[in-house]
Amino acid sequence: MTIDWKKFAATLAATALLSAGAQPALAQHHHHAHEEAAPAQLTLNNGQKWATDDSLRLGMSHIRDALTAELPAIHAGKATAKQYRALANKTNKQIEFMVQNCKLDPEADAMLHVLLAEIIAGADAMQMKNISAARNGAVKIVLALDNYVTYFDHPGWQGIKHGH
Numbered sequence: 001m002t003i004d005w006k007k008f009a010a011t012l013a014a015t016a017l018l019s020a021g022a023q024p025a026l027a028q029h030h031h032h033a034h035e036e037a038a039p040a041q042l043t044l045n046n047g048q049k050w051a052t053d054d055s056l057r058l059g060m061s062h063i064r065d066a067l068t069a070e071l072p073a074i075h076a077g078k079a080t081a082k083q084y085r086a087l088a089n090k091t092n093k094q095i096e097f098m099v100q101n102c103k104l105d106p107e108a109d110a111m112l113h114v115l116l117a118e119i120i121a122g123a124d125a126m127q128m129k130n131i132s133a134a135r136n137g138a139v140k141i142v143l144a145l146d147n148y149v150t151y152f153d154h155p156g157w158q159g160i161k162h163g164h
Helices: 006-020 023-029 056-077 081-101 106-126 130-150
Strands: none
Touching: 056 081, 056 130, 081 106, 081 130, 106 130
């Protein structure tokens, strides 16, 4: 599946609007009649985890590894705005890679969009100069990665290694 990055961002914005209860605004801005609206929350696939592909597993592993490398500084409250911005940039590059190389079926893809919306929101927060907001963005990504392993089948996934 090939997705235009701007189109994907617009879809994520629409998903965020939907989950915030702004359906009238969504109706005006959603021009893709052939696409179903993405679900507002993560669910399992009839009780099973959603399938993943190599690109998704690789991208999520890189996001986890980048975040894990910065956790000691984040936990100690010593991470700088520059460190958070660098982490956000690494995260965004992996999201772009996953979107460009996605080969999931439509239902799994829709679930992935919900998860990626959380990661993108975390990365956006890490771009802020306010260290508290940036730290909250990192926490948002940690929680999204926990959700990833709960809802997506990624054999051999190693969770976030919390360091102090």
